[in-house]
Amino acid sequence: MTLDDVITSLGIEESYETLRIEWDSSQQSMPKGEISYLSDIFLVESANVLGYPKKIIGEITHAAHRIKSSQAHKALFWHFYHCLYDCPNYSRDNLRKWPSISTLKSSLQEDANMFYYVVLLSGTPKITERMENISRMRSIPSVVIKDTLKDMVSDLDVYKKEHGGLPPASLGFRFYTNFGGEYFRFGRLAFHINAFKGLIRVFQHRNNGTVIALAKEGVSYLENGQLDGPRRKKRQVIFGQQSLL
Known part of the structure; x- marks a missing residue:
């Protein structure tokens, strides 16, 4: 056709x-x-x-x-x-x-x-x-x-x-x-296995090796390291704490 x-x-x-x-x-x-x-x-x-x-x-x-x-x-x-x-x-x-x-x-x-x-x-x-x-x-x-x-x-x-x-x-x-x-x-x-595309900047202390990660302004992460946001909140309302990539 x-x-x-x-x-x-x-x-x-x-x-x-x-x-x-x-x-x-x-x-x-x-x-x-x-x-x-x-x-x-x-x-x-x-x-x-x-x-x-x-x-x-x-x-x-x-x-x-x-x-x-x-x-x-x-x-x-x-x-x-x-x-x-x-x-x-x-x-x-x-x-x-x-x-x-x-x-x-x-x-x-x-x-x-x-x-x-x-x-x-x-x-x-x-x-x-x-x-x-x-x-x-x-x-x-x-x-x-x-x-x-x-x-x-x-x-x-x-x-x-x-x-x-x-x-x-x-x-x-x-x-x-x-x-x-x-x-x-x-x-x-x-x-x-993929390039990390998270909206953060990572810094390592030159003397003691301590590493910290700072999120871009307006971006927040959950305690488990996953990105927070409206889409995730919507899923939590529907499915409890279940998330889907």
Whole structure:
């Protein structure tokens, strides 16, 4: 399908500029018949690899059936699969601009909540292959890779309560960070290997070695070292002390 046809059919006109990036190449690579990544067998196996509970797996396969029934939704799904898994230089900023869950609800209703889970699961074989390669290159124990693959399970309820499902920005975080070799789960601890971008200045005393950190004016941190602010306060009202990166 042409991009214009898909956008008109699904009512996602505001995403035109973002979706036109790689659209032609994605449609050229789209399978002519059934897409195996949308089959129940594939999605259930992939969801089990990532540790998803049975309830959400049922919702995911239901959404996949809805996607398969519409040529426009299939074309959009394949475009997102292609951008994530076949375009190594695809920008994370572009991903954040993909149609929101609320926008997709105009055509998918409640199945829109699971749309981006289907997109994520469609690349599970490539995700696991990537993580296994990282394990070999960095001599990371397989148990760490296994824990990392299942890391997002603890946040499924948070995504559901806040967004109804997995929003594009969170999909980007999981794909580029969790499964990008920057982030690893070891038991109850998570390690994010990345440049520190906190709004602080750190000083070390030249004589006794004492180190102090001063926050930028207007920026405050909690006792546990996490950034404070309106977004965190909102989460605490909804989820108690639970936080989500």
